Amino acid sequence: MELCSFLTLDTFITDPLTHDFMRKALLMSSLVAAVCGFLSSYLTLKGWALMGDAVSHSVMPGVVVAYALGLPFSLGAFIFGVGSVALIGFIKQKSRVKEDTVIGLVFTGFFALGIVLVSKIKSNIDLHSILFGSPLGISLSDVKQTIFISLLVVILLSIFRKDLMLYCFDPRHAKTVGINVFFLHYLLLTCLSLAAVVGLQSVGIILVVAMLITPGATAYLLTDKFDNMTVISVLSAIISSLIGIYVSFWFDLETGGSIVLAQTFLFLFAFLFAPRYGILKKLFAGYK
Amino acid sequence: METINYQNFRIEAENICVDYNGKVALYDANLRLKPGQICGLVGMNGAGKTTFFNALTGFVNISKGKIRINGESLRSAQKDQTIAYVPQSEGIDSQFPISVWDVVMMGRYGSMNIFRSPRESDVQAVKDAIERVDLTDHTSTPIGNLSGGQRKRTFLARAIAQRASILLLDEPFSGVDIRTEKLISELFIQFKNEGKTILLSTHDMIHVREFCDLVLLINKTVVAYGETSEVFTPENITTTFGGISPDFLFGPES
Numbered sequence: 359m360e361l362c363s364f365l366t367l368d369t370f371i372t373d374p375l376t377h378d379f380m381r382k383a384l385l386m387s388s389l390v391a392a393v394c395g396f397l398s399s400y401l402t403l404k405g406w407a408l409m410g411d412a413v414s415h416s417v418m419p420g421v422v423v424a425y426a427l428g429l430p431f432s433l434g435a436f437i438f439g440v441g442s443v444a445l446i447g448f449i450k451q452k453s454r455v456k457e458d459t460v461i462g463l464v465f466t467g468f469f470a471l472g473i474v475l476v477s478k479i480k481s482n483i484d485l486h487s488i489l490f491g492s493p494l495g496i497s498l499s500d501v502k503q504t505i506f507i508s509l510l511v512v513i514l515l516s517i518f519r520k521d522l523m524l525y526c527f528d529p530r531h532a533k534t535v536g537i538n539v540f541f542l543h544y545l546l547l548t549c550l551s552l553a554a555v556v557g558l559q560s561v562g563i564i565l566v567v568a569m570l571i572t573p574g575a576t577a578y579l580l581t582d583k584f585d586n587m588t589v590i591s592v593l594s595a596i597i598s599s600l601i602g603i604y605v606s607f608w609f610d611l612e613t614g615g616s617i618v619l620a621q622t623f624l625f626l627f628a629f630l631f632a633p634r635y636g637i638l639k640k641l642f643a644g645y646k
Numbered sequence: 647m648e649t650i651n652y653q654n655f656r657i658e659a660e661n662i663c664v665d666y667n668g669k670v671a672l673y674d675a676n677l678r679l680k681p682g683q684i685c686g687l688v689g690m691n692g693a694g695k696t697t698f699f700n701a702l703t704g705f706v707n708i709s710k711g712k713i714r715i716n717g718e719s720l721r722s723a724q725k726d727q728t729i730a731y732v733p734q735s736e737g738i739d740s741q742f743p744i745s746v747w748d749v750v751m752m753g754r755y756g757s758m759n760i761f762r763s764p765r766e767s768d769v770q771a772v773k774d775a776i777e778r779v780d781l782t783d784h785t786s787t788p789i790g791n792l793s794g795g796q797r798k799r800t801f802l803a804r805a806i807a808q809r810a811s812i813l814l815l816d817e818p819f820s821g822v823d824i825r826t827e828k829l830i831s832e833l834f835i836q837f838k839n840e841g842k843t844i845l846l847s848t849h850d851m852i853h854v855r856e857f858c859d860l861v862l863l864i865n866k867t868v869v870a871y872g873e874t875s876e877v878f879t880p881e882n883i884t885t886t887f888g889g890i891s892p893d894f895l896f897g898p899e900s
Contacts, residue, residue: 403742451667520762524752527742534703534731535756535808536724582743582788 374607383493386504387599387617390556391569393508395595396515397553398574399588400546404526408458409443410570412465413547414554416442418472418563421488426479432503432555439551440544442468469563491562491614493603504556511552518545523584560599561614569595572621579625579632594624650681650841654717656812657702657843662711664697671697673867675711679843679860681811684834686858686874687847690887693865695847696734699814702845703731715812723812727756730805734816735797741790746800749789750775753807775807780829795826802830813837815846819853831857854878 374380401410417435424434442464449460476485487495496504515522524532525542533539550570557566577590602617630636659677663670672694679685689695700706702713704720715723723729730753753775754768764772776782779799789797798818805813818830834857837844845862848854854861854874861878863869863886870882 403739517760520755523744524755527744528733528738528752530700530703530705530731530733530737531752531804532755533705534724534729535727535753536721537756578743582790583745584743584748587743 370604370608374604379494380603380607382496382501383603383613384600386496386501387493387560387603388596389508390504390560391573391595391599391617392592393511394553394557394566394569395573395592396512396588397549398570398572398595399577399584399591400515400522400526400574401550401570402574402578404546406546406550407567407571408461410550410554411567412442412446412461413439413550414558414563414566414570415465416468417551417554417558418469418488419475420472421558421563422472422475422479422483425483426475430503432507432552435555435558436548436551438468439554440547443547487562488558489562489564490612491558491560491565493560493613493617496559500559504559507552507556511549511556514545514549518542519588522546561617565614565618568618568621572618572625573598576621576625576628579628579635582634595621598624652681652841654681655679655714656681656683656716657845658712658714658717659702660712660714662701662708662713664694664701664706665709666706670866672701672864673710675864675868677845677862677868677871679845681841681843682838683859684838684844684846684857685860685862686854687845687862687864688851688854688883688886689847689864689869693886694867695864696816698864699731699816699845699847702814703729724756727808728810729812729814730808730810732798732801732805732813732815732818735794735821737816738801740792740797743788743790745786745788746776746781746792746803747772747785749800750803750807753804756808771807771809772803775803778806778833779803793823795822798822799826799829802833811842813842813844813846815844817848818846819848819850851878851883 375384401407417439420434420436420438421431422434424431446457446460446464449455449464450457453460473485476483476488484492521532521537521542522545524537525539525546529539532542553570554566557569561569573591573595574587576594577587580590581587598620599617601620603613605611605620606613606616628636630638633639655678657677657679659675662672662675664672675694675698677685687695687698697706701708704724713720715728750772751764751768754764754771755762758764758768776785779802781796781799781803784792784796789800792800798821802818819827822830834844846858855878858874860872861874862871863877863882865886865888869886870877
């Protein structure tokens with residue numbers, strides 16, 4: 359009873375804003391969510407969920423090495439992210455092993471390397487914050503890096519928005535009319551690596567793939583227009599981040615997990631109630 | 647309007663080979679087509695039809711041989727929007743969230759600026775193309791809500807909007823309704839009169855006899871190539887389909 363009278367909606371929202379770390383966490387997580395949500399439309403349509411999982415796990419050793427050498431961790435993450443994809447492509451081409459197997463074994467290999475490195479390199483790396491994210495403890499240099507990378511990805515995606523859509527939809531046509539498909543492929547991979555890097559600060563390496571696919575999947579159930587899909591995806595990602603952080607603040611829950619759970623709930627909501635593609639709509643259509 | 651020299655070759659493919667990681671998909675294939683010619687590409691599944699298309703669009707690299715389009719390299723043909731590819735229905739994601747208008751506009755991308763912002767002329771080209779395939783009422787319909795025939799016409803409109811002089815069509819008649827079939831046939835006649843060159847793959851032998859001036863029978867390489875009346879014989883067809891008689895495949899000839 360006491361909690362109820364104390365916790366009105368107003369204080370629920372405004373109280374956390376009095377803390378500096380909460381304001382920073384809310385702003386940074388919204389930015390990161392927007393970037394990942396933007397990219398998410400492309401990844402879900404291209405069918406790159408597994409690729410997103412692979413890249414986000416593979417950045418682990420890069421983060422550790424960069425920390426140990428005192429380099430920006432985004433640089434190390436980026437190199438290993440793109441490197442993992444190159445390695446996947448190479449092994450696939452040179453062996454008879456199927457693609458999903460290659461993806462699985464490469465990214466777990468990289469991830470394991472990262473964990474081993476953390477245990478060997480005695481430094482102030484906090485394994486927990488890499489694995490599960492630490493949006494509440496983000497440092498000032500991390501803030502600068504995150505803003506820089508986020509802007510870079512948003513600018514790249516905005517410039518090549520339509521080309522990337524065409525690349526996801528019909529790469530053969532793109533090639534036929536002289537559009538550089540090779541460039542677009544690596545552009546999308548680069549954006550994926552960069553988004554994974556900023557995303558892992560919010561929710562950690564293990565869950566970052568959710569940031570890269572769930573908002574897109576939710577949006578896909580709600581619209582038949584690509585531009586709307588991008589907008590809905592970005593919005594649902596931001597809303598999930600805000601919900602996740604507030605809920606974790608008030609109920610003392612793991613923040614990264616809360617953000618991803620909020621995304622999952624939004625997806626389930628769309629799955630049930632989407633006007634055209636929701637299962638309830640389909641059920642009722644069946645009774646008519 | 648460009649002037650068409652009907653003596654020059656539009657497509658010249660000379661001894662082209664394609665292999666995927668050492669596995670040969672097509673070898674020593676030759677093809678020469680002039681403006682206004684319609685050529686049928688006939689072969690079994692896995693005989694290299696799609697590979698042939700992929701080579702001509704530059705989607706896969708040839709390991710040997712030469713391809714010239716209008717006497718120039720494939721690269722400059724791509725830059726000039728010379729070739730349009732109309733995919734097989736199975737080749738595209740029909741649930742992709744875009745409308746008929748968006749797909750047809752993609753035919754203009756190659757000649758737009760980097761942001762792909764449509765000019766007045768692009769908008770007009772797209773409108774005209776959609777009208778030619780009789781989809782004006784479905785302009786803003788998502789492609790997922792179209793019938794198979796309507797979707798096929800959407801991709802045909804994209805090729806029209808592109809103003810390509812060479813059309814490559816993968817199974818243009820498979821899974822379409824009678825109305826679409828009739829419309830496509832009429833368009834083929836118009837394209838021919840406009841001097842466009844058409845290469846189409848098909849399973850339907852009647853269509854080959856009906857539209858194709860030339861026929862290219864392939865089974866990993868060219869089995870026979872020439873005027874339909876001369877080349878499209880039961881013997882050649884049997885060879886193409888690995889010894890199975892055409893009667894068995896398509897019913898007895900009337």
